Amino acid sequence: MENLEAEPAEAGVILGEQLPVARAFTENLARRGEELGLIGPLELPRLWSRHILNSALVAPLLRPGLVGDIGTGAGLPGLVLAIARPDVNFVLIEPMERRVAWLNSQVDELGLTNTTVIRARAEEVSLDVPLDQVTARAVSAFRKLLPLTAPLLRDGGELVLMKGINAEAEVAAAIKEIRRFKVSDIRVDVLGEGVTSEVTRVVRGFVRA
Numbered sequence: 001m002e003n004l005e006a007e008p009a010e011a012g013v014i015l016g017e018q019l020p021v022a023r024a025f026t027e028n029l030a031r032r033g034e035e036l037g038l039i040g041p042l043e044l045p046r047l048w049s050r051h052i053l054n055s056a057l058v059a060p061l062l063r064p065g066l067v068g069d070i071g072t073g074a075g076l077p078g079l080v081l082a083i084a085r086p087d088v089n090f091v092l093i094e095p096m097e098r099r100v101a102w103l104n105s106q107v108d109e110l111g112l113t114n115t116t117v118i119r120a121r122a123e124e125v126s127l128d129v130p131l132d133q134v135t136a137r138a139v140s141a142f143r144k145l146l147p148l149t150a151p152l153l154r155d156g157g158e159l160v161l162m163k164g165i166n167a168e169a170e171v172a173a174a175i176k177e178i179r180r181f182k183v184s185d186i187r188v189d190v191l192g193e194g195v196t197s198e199v200t201r202v203v204r205g206f207v208r209a
Helices: 010-032 044-056 078-084 097-110 142-152 167-172 175-180
Strands: 066-070 089-094 115-119 131-137 153-163 183-191 200-207
Touching (some): 010 044, 010 078, 010 097, 044 078, 066 142, 078 089, 078 097, 078 115, 089 097, 097 115, 131 142, 142 153, 142 175, 167 200, 175 183
Parallel strands (some): 066 131
Antiparallel strands (some): 153 200
C-alpha cells in the first residue's frame, strides 16, 4: 500500500508467531483507518514503528488474567496486545460507536477469541469482575487517568499506562490522586531501547483497596 511504512525487521522479534495476525491488522488499519477517522493522514509512513510495535512492546508486561484497555480507539494498544498475547483475556472499552464497530469487525476478522469490546466511557463502565491489569495509550494526563482506571482494578491490580517523554513529570504532578487511589510501587519503564526506533514509556503501579 502506498505510503505504508515497510514492516520493520524487529517486528518478527517482538511479535513472534503472532506476526501474521499483526500484519493483517496493520494492513486493515492502513486501508481503512483514515476513512474511519481512526488515524490521521500522516500516520501511514510510521504506522508500524510509532503505533503497532510501540503498543506490542507492552505485551511482556501482561500476565494471564483479565486486562482492560481504556479508550481503545483504533485498537492501540488493546487489539495489538490481544494479538500479541492470546493467553490473556482482554476487555476493550471505547465510547464511540464508530470505533466500537471497527474493533468488533477486527475481533471477528482476526479470530481473536480472547477479546470482548464494550461500548462505554471508562468512568461509567460496569464490569462483572474487576480487572487484573489496565492499560491506556494517549488518553489523558496520568492524574486524570487514575480516576478512570484505578477503580476498575481488583485489590492488588496493576496499572500499565503508556505515556510520552514527560511520564516522570506526569507522575510527580499526580501526588494527590496517587494517594487518593492508593497506588503504590510506581515506576516508569522504558521499553524497546536498542530494539526499536521509538521507545515506549509505561507508568506502572499497584492499586490497593
